[in-house]
Amino acid sequence: MSRVKVRAHDITLVPQSARVIIRPFIPSNVNRVLAILGRALALREEEVGRDLEAVLKEFESRHFDMEAALLANFRRVAPHLFTDQPLSRDRKLLIGSLFSGEYALESAALFNPSIVAHPDQFGVPEGGLRFIMSLRATGEGHISSIEFRTGGIAPGGGIALDPVSRMVTEPDIDPDPSYRKGPFLIKLHEMGFDNEHAHAVMEVLPEGLTRGLLATSLQRVRRETRPHGKDLDATLRCIQWLADSNYEMNFSGRHTLGERVIFPVSANESNGIEDARFVRFTDDDGTVTYYATYTAYNGHAILPQLIETQDFLHFRVLTLNGSAVQNKGMALFPRRIDGNYAMLSRQDDENLLLMFSDNPHYWSDPRVIMRPAEMWEGVKVGNCGSPIETEAGWIVLTHGVGPMRKYCIGAILLDLQDPSKVIGRLREPLLAPEGSGREGYVPNVVYSCGSLRHGRDLILPYAMSDRASTIVTVNLDELLGALGD
Structure with missing residues (x-):
C-alpha cells in the first residue's frame, strides 16, 4: 500500500431492499395478456372496488x-382491450395493478459513487461544503x-450524509424533446446510415428539431x-433508435435528491445505466454545468x-x-484546456487515453498517456473519475486490475498545461481491497467514479466489491508529495 x-x-452505504418503484410486468405472450384482461373485465363493479381497495391498502x-x-x-395494455365499453377509473387501476410489479432498485448493490459540490451552498458555514453523491x-x-x-463536509473535515427515506420517485420523460440536427447526422454517418433514406428524413428538418417533427x-x-x-x-429503425436514445426528463422539486432515481429509459440502456461519472464543469464564461458520462447497456452491447x-x-x-466513443470509463475534465474540452478514456480496454474536442458531444483522435506498469495494474488501467485540479497538476485517481482480477485505486499527476504528460505516479496502490471489503457481488474490488477537492483534502467515495460504498479523506499535500517522489 502507498505511504x-x-x-x-464512519459511513457505509449498503443496499436497501425496501426502496422500490413500480415497473410494468407485462407478459410477452399476447394470449396471456388477453386472458388477464378477460378476467378483469368479467368482474362486477363492486368486486373491482373491493379488490382495488385491497391492493391499495x-x-x-x-x-x-x-x-x-x-x-x-x-x-x-389498453390497445389489447377487446371492448369499446367505457371503463371506470377503478377498473383501469385494477387492470394496471395486474400488469405491474415492484422493483427493488438496490437490492443487490449500491456502489461506484461519484461526488460533486451541490449547486446550492446557501447557509453552509465558512469552510464547509454541501455535496451530491451519485451511486x-x-x-x-x-x-x-x-x-x-x-x-455536508464540516469546516473541521467531518462528513455526514443527510437522512434518506425509503420512498423513491422517477422523473417525467419529456414526450417531445428537442435535438440538434448536426450531431444527429454525425451519429448516423458513424453508424453507417448516411444514405438517401436518411437524407430524405433529415434534409427537410430545421437545425433545432423536435421528436414530433422527426x-x-x-x-x-x-x-x-x-x-x-x-x-x-x-435506416428508419436506426433513426428512431437514435431519437429514443436522446431524451429529456424532469423531477418534481417536491422530492429530495435522495428520493430521485434515474431508471433506464431507452432500449440501449434496458439492462442498465452503469458507472455515472459526474463532474462540475465550469466554462470559460463562468457558466456551470454538471455533466456525467455513463455506460448504457442493453444486455449485448455498451454505448x-x-x-x-x-x-x-x-x-x-x-x-x-465520434470514433473515440468506445468502451467504458470516459471522464471529462472540469474545465476547458486552451479552449478545448478534454476527456480521459479507455478505448482499448487496457490503457489510459486522452483526447481533446471543441464539442463535448464529439470525440476522436485519442492518444495513450499511461500504460500498466506495476503488477497490481498488470491487466489494465483506467480512471476513477474526472481529474482534480491542483497547483501542482491534475490528480487522476486510477484503477488498476491485477492478478485474480483484483481492483486497486492508484493515482497519477498530469501536467496542468499539457495533461498528456504524466509527471507523477504512485507505484503502490492508494487503496486496495481488504478485510470484509473483499467480499461482495464481485469480490476483491475497490472502485470510484469521482472524487472532490475540499481545501487541502481529497474526498474520495468508493465502492467495496460491487456491493456497498464508503468515504475516505486523503490529505492533498501528502498525496502530492508521494506523486512527486
Missing part, C-alpha cells in the same frame, strides 16, 4: 403516487440505475418510398452516453459521437 494515509469515515404507502403508475401501465444501484436482473445522496418526417418517407426494402426499414444538468431537476441525455 499516503487515508482517513476513514397493501401497497399505496410504499409509493408517492401509486395510482399514476398503475394508470400508466393500464395505458400500455449505481443494482437490483434483480442486474439492472442498474442512478440514485443520489446529499451531505416522427412526421419518418412517416412521410415511409409512405412515399416505394418499394419498401431492407435498407429503408433498417457511452452523456447526461447534462444544471439543477439536478431537469436532465438531458445525449448520445456521444
